Amino acid sequence: MKNFDDVSVPAVPGLEVVVSAPNRVTIKGTITVQDGGGLSAFFRALHGRARENKLAEVELDVTGLKFVNSSAIRLFVDWAVWVHADGAYKLRCRIDRRQTWQKTSFSALTAMVDDAIVVEEAS
Amino acid sequence: MEECRLAAVSSTVLEETNSRPLVAMRFRPAWAYIDGIREFGRFFCETTFGAPDLAERACVIIQETLENAIKYSTKGPNSELELLILAEHGQIEFSVSSLPDPAHIQNLRSELTGLDKLGPEEAYLAAFLRAAREPENSGRLGLARVRYEGNVELSMKEEDGGRIRITALGRL
Numbered sequence: 427m428k429n430f431d432d433v434s435v436p437a438v439p440g441l442e443v444v445v446s447a448p449n450r451v452t453i454k455g456t457i458t459v460q461d462g463g464g465l466s467a468f469f470r471a472l473h474g475r476a477r478e479n480k481l482a483e484v485e486l487d488v489t490g491l492k493f494v495n496s497s498a499i500r501l502f503v504d505w506a507v508w509v510h511a512d513g514a515y516k517l518r519c520r521i522d523r524r525q526t527w528q529k530t531s532f533s534a535l536t537a538m539v540d541d542a543i544v545v546e547e548a549s
Numbered sequence: 550m551e552e553c554r555l556a557a558v559s560s561t562v563l564e565e566t567n568s569r570p571l572v573a574m575r576f577r578p579a580w581a582y583i584d585g586i587r588e589f590g591r592f593f594c595e596t597t598f599g600a601p602d603l604a605e606r607a608c609v610i611i612q613e614t615l616e617n618a619i620k621y622s623t624k625g626p627n628s629e630l631e632l633l634i635l636a637e638h639g640q641i642e643f644s645v646s647s648l649p650d651p652a653h654i655q656n657l658r659s660e661l662t663g664l665d666k667l668g669p670e671e672a673y674l675a676a677f678l679r680a681a682r683e684p685e686n687s688g689r690l691g692l693a694r695v696r697y698e699g700n701v702e703l704s705m706k707e708e709d710g711g712r713i714r715i716t717a718l719g720r721l
Binding site for chain 1: 583587606613673677684688691698
């Protein structure tokens with residue numbers, strides 16, 4: 427079994443991604459590349475690794491993700507749908523509600539799949 | 550010739566709105582320009598209006614409207630984009646003119662009609678649900694996001710020569 431933090435991180439301009447064991451992903455910067463710039467495959471790999479490792483939760487910290495385009499928001503929609511579909515683990519999202527995109531998008535995600543994600547606000 | 554035509558487009562907008570443009574930019578439809586133009590929009594709104602909230606709204610509006618315009622632009626000498634920012638009487642208007650593939654115009658009209666049937670938050674959630682239902686299709690979250698996060702109303706106008714202008718109008 428491969429560790430959660432062995433997943434390859436794509437190089438996306440303006441973005442810093444840190445994956446740390448056992449289950450934490452921290453994303454900082456901006457995502458404005460066209461069609462997600464390889465992040466879809468990255469999220470899919472994290473999802474697969476979480477299932478393989480039978481994790482109860484994946485912690486996703488986006489508090490430092492200051493601006494994204496709607497293609498990037500779509501990536502979070504997809505991830506939430508995968509989690510909702512198989513129920514193998516929960517996606518615990520740490521957000522900063524002062525960032526408008528985080529407040530609006532994670533509220534919508536929660537409304538869409540409230541059994542799959544838990545949203546925590548940074549203090 | 551092209552310069553004259555675009556100038557005419559701008560004049561029409563100005564006559565109709567009786568406003569003075571605060572920003573008018575023309576540029577080729579290249580993805581590489583979006584970040585720079587968005588950040589200029591942020592700087593401009595912060596500097597002109599001293600309103601960080603408006604600057605954040607401007608970033609979303611500029612990013613998503615330019616992405617849409619560039620994705621569906623035709624290629625050629627007439628395909629330059631035009632971005633205008635106008636402000637008057639407590640309102641701010643962002644508009645982007647482009648020359649899209651004709652098939653896109655009908656899709657855009659349908660999208661805007663659909664958005665108008667719902668409130669901004671409800672329409673944004675509906676767009677999420679559609680994206681979730683259709684994982685193989687593009688997300689089409691952008692315009693619903695502009696309306697909700699940008700706190701603006703969206704409209705489309707067809708202009709001469711197959712061009713269209715998407716306008717986002719909201720309170721300052």
